[in-house]
Amino acid sequence: MFAYYFQLGLRSLRRNPALTLLMVMAIGFGVAASMITYSVFRAVSGNPIPDKSAQLFIPQIDGWGPQQNLKGEPAEAVSYIDAMALLRAHEAKRKTMLYQVLMSVMPGGNRELPISVSGYAVGSDFFAMFEVPFRYGSGWGLQDDEARAADVVISSELNQKVFAGANSVGRTINLGGHDYRVVGVTNHWNPRPRFYDLFSTDGFADEPDIYMPFTRAMDLKMYPSGRNSCRGQLKFTNWEDYTQSNCVWITPWVELDTPAEVASYRSFLTHYAADQQHAGRFGWAPNVRLRDVAQWLDHEHVVPPESRISLAVALGFFVICLVNTIGLLLAKFMRRAGEIGVRRALGATRREIYTQYLIEAATVGLVGGVLGLLLTALGVSGVGVLFPPQIAQLAQLDVSLVGLTLLVAIVATVLAAFYPAWRAAHVQPAWQLKSS
């Protein structure tokens, strides 16, 4: 019966070409607009590290006080003094400090000009905490942190440029005038949004080229190449003064597995801030935060407002298209009241009429979905016009999006058809037969 009703539905599409076209277009445009904006939204609002996002926490300590902090919230990064204190503490299973560094690789081989490399100064735990995949070698160990070793992990892209893609573990690379030993080469790794550094990036930056020991960067007095935020009067003119200032530039991360560990780390933070207050460094009560990845992404408003607003508008647009479809289906079905009357008089039950018209609507939804799919494909490839390139490239038409487009189109059309089909099923056969 289904196949037969489906055939009838296809045939009926041709009966009122104008009405049919109108419905198909409405559903096609509506579903396409929703899917295009959804594909972008999905890309920017995804969880970048799903299996560990509830175990990774970013501690925040208010070193600016109620007069100068961010409307009651502590700064989004910590100062050198607080970073050192967090580094010395052994409250967390794993921890890392991190900040952006910028260096250069001298010319060599077939490269005539130096190349710029940007990356992060991090702790040895960084690689395990954030599940960094390696092509060759691995990260460095805790003892290298303590030895302030000149180790470096490089990206496969940099490995390609400098070592022609060969296994470069153990080889030496000169960065900014200093020699480093390559201990590992990462596989492509650029989680988006870049949850671990939302202080210096908007979450959608290019893949970093290198990772070097934080302790080594401190020894070399490497100033941050990323953001730096200060309060009050600035007087520093050298590294020592700068590191004693209230400027924040280091992002700390800790890994805590159980609620008990989280609670104990939270109380450690509070105690630390209280100690600072007693020592006279903070003139205010402890104001600390410990957010996990999801809470941090939310707090930092990592999803661009453009994405949310356009998704809301597109959904509104889709709803209008559906309302429109209800009206048109009503017109289309009721035009055939006479035909329905004859079928009912010949013994068709209301349920059969109902089924037939729902299937007919589903046919319209299917055709609309196919049109929507074409428009979505067009839109996703052209989304670069609408969003900045680093976000636009995240929007992709994959199998799940194709399936979702068709499913949404059909389900929505069938939902829209409930009322018109109900009206069709309730046509009074006697009245129809009498008047035609």
Added chain:
Amino acid sequence: MTIQIKPVLTALRRHKAGTVLITLQIALTLAIVCNALFIIHARLANLGEASGVDESSVFVIRNQWAAEWPTAQVDAQVQADLLALRQLPAVRDATPANGYPLQGGGWDNFVTLTPEQTQPVTDSAVYLGDEHFIDTLGLKLVAGRNFRPDEVMVMGTQQAITPSTVIVSQALADRLFPDGNALGKSFYAMGATPSTIIGVVDTLHRQGVSQWNKAFTGQSLIWPIRSADSRGLYYIVRAKPGQLAAAMREAPKALYAQSRLRIIDAKDGLQDYATIRHKVFDSDRGMAILMGIICAVLLAITAAGIVGLTSFWVGQRRKQIGVRRALGARQRDILAYFLTENFLISAAGVALGVVLAYAFNLWTVTRFALDHMSLAYVGVGVIVLLLLGQGAVLAPALRASRVSPVEATRSV
């Protein structure tokens, strides 16, 4: 011709579903179209923001140093670079800088009038440049004087240096000293010592364009500082009229001739202002285009929906129309009937739509700190939708008016 509203309302009661659907559709369309127009207008306003820069002949070079030099050596190289740039035949002037207008994020400091003040008066974008900064960008000095070469200080990596002189934008001058006469007054921009205003420039856009910057629009200051940061700096260069392309070709070559220990990124190390503006307002333009497309398609679909449903009604009522015509109604009476009917439905839809439009706007205001929508957008939206409704109903209504009185006699 008197328009009878009561019979129209009575007839509508027999078409509840269709009436409700069109009302709902018009309401939702109005809500979306008003907000979309509002967003488009705000975004287009961003696109047109004045930078104060002579954009047709200015370009920016992002120069990263490839060697760890001490401050003195960096400064010597910067001075040599600037000399080389300024001597190029296609170049009018060049300045060192820490950033440029419309950069999209940059350096800004809080501003206070006294050193003890903890609550800042405002926030100012900070530009560092030498005595060539104003001429290079093409800024208009409206009061006071430019920096003298001997006032320009050298700043090493991450040093907090506060010069005693400063040139401010008119917007910052007005914000700090609303009574006018900012010249000669001084303020603190997170320094231990004050800076005295020696000049005021007309327009100088901030580096940042984000929502946060909106509260401080156009508030910028220029400090006489030549950056000798070991990490790198920007060179802003102004070409002679009509020679932008030539200058952009010559400049990197001239710099590499000075020293090869530098990195000028192949992708975005060298950008003219058309590119800078295009890039920084990417999402604004995108939103405007998206909203524009959605508006147009939405209006088309709503119009088509009205045409469709009204045609259906006309078809259903051919007999009744024939009876009315046979009883003496003129063609224009029939036409007026359908126009009135549509107007009543549209009016109801529009009334509901105004509420929805404000609700949506309120959501964007609370969720994204956007501005409140002005009444004008709702007004425009209401007029557009009422006209759209009347326009859409015209064709079916005309067809209805041409129904012959003979129809009354058929098939009853």
